[in-house]
Amino acid sequence: MTLRVGFVLCAAALVGCAGNEPHPRIDAVDPAQAYTDRSIWLTLIGSDFIPSFRIDPESGARVATMEGFSGRIGGEPNWESLIDFGWIGPTQISVGLAREHVGDLPVGPCDVEITDPRGRVARLSAGFFALGFEPPPFVKVTSPVIGPNYVPGGTIHAVVTATSPPPGHLTALTWIYTEPKATDGTQRAPVTASCPSPPGATSIDCIFDVTISSNLSAGMTVNLVITASNDAPQPNNQTVEPLPIRLTPRPTVSSVKPPAGGVAGGTNVVIQGSGFETGSRAYFGTSLLIPNGGIVVNGETISGYAPAHVAGAVPVTVQSRLGFASWDQKFEYKLRPQILSISPAFALEGEDKLVQVTGANFTNTTIIYLGHALASAAPLDGAWFVSDSEIDGVVRHGSGQATVWAFDADNGWTSLPNGFSWIAP
DSSP states (O other), rough: OOOSOOOOOOHHHHHTTTTTTOOOOOEESSSSEEOOOOOEEEEEEEEOOOOEEEETTTOOOOEOOHHHHHEEEEETTTTEEOOEEEEEEEEEEEEEOOOOHHTOOOSEEEEEEEEOSSOOOEEEEEEEEESSSSSOEEEEESSSSSSOOOOOEOOOOOOOOEOOOOOOOOOEEEEEEEOOOOOOOOOOOOEEEEEETTOSSEEEEEEEEOOOOOTTTTEEEEEEEEEESSSSOTTTTTEEEEEEEOOOOOOOOEEEEEEEEEEEOOOOOEEEOOOOOOOOEEETTTTOOEEEEEEETTTTTEEEEOOOOOOOOEEEEEEETEEEEEEEEEEEEEOOEEEEEESSSETTTOOEEEEEEEEEETTTTEEEEESSSSTEEOOEEEEEEOOOOOOOOEEOOOEEEEEEEETTTTEEEEEEEEEEEOOOO
């Protein structure tokens, strides 16, 4: 009689004909750990995983079937049943654990146990580690640093890192930047972007810049929101990091005193303004105020010495972390007073002499000195400023020869060696 229905041959009976009684063994579980907030699929690796066989009534071929296999995972008293057995080969089988049951596993090491159709049991103690529920992603914001650090028209330099410890992985890291309505009634559209997220990544670094609109005002708040997502089930699959940034005033320069100096540099200057933070540096043209951009006395004062520069007017700017501030005027570099002659160039010993000193670049602060050294020289007595090329005054009585200096405390000096003499009567 021919049967047209499938039937199952017990693997034990088939193997028994060969006189060999295999015993299944579990050597490893892949993956060896997993979060227990979702369904889990495991591959058991070992030996002698002998299935039952069904005879296909159409083809007559033997078809492997996992009917008769059962299993469980956990430990006393908390065991959960394994389901959906699949035969990969005599050294590997696949099993599953439904989400509605996997959450009941205690966090920690779990035993894995199977029973084959012949009733033989294989167990791997602590073969699997239940991690519990996957935590949300962790977001670390290195920059921006919240505080008085950003001004209208400035740049937000963002450095963000998102992590999700394995065996979980990140699925996205995005950001959105929004601004309030400006004082002129306009409002910038939100800016949003996604950071590159390689498949399976457990860590994503994201660096980007956002320029703050220049028509916003100090005191307004702009917002940067970072969102990281991972493969965890909701609601643990997302972390949102809001970063409100209150805008601070830009630095200002209100005055530079004195407003002029000599081309040789060295003029002692004081810059007044606001928003001068530690590390701010002042520039005269493209040259740094001496020393190293000046000394920040406080938030309103920077002092230093003007660098050397050719004659002419140069802008004065202060650079700080909050941006540049420019003086609405310019610092004037002036040429040194140039002495050309003194007339008359001599006097009798013991005689005072009215003289006329001629030259160039004289100012009403230029002083004419006579003597052997500038430090000990005597000023012209009763001197008066006639023009930028003439200063008159009286040379007091003396003897011998003297060098004549034209000296300006801000602009520098020049000399006429042995330019004046006293002669015997």
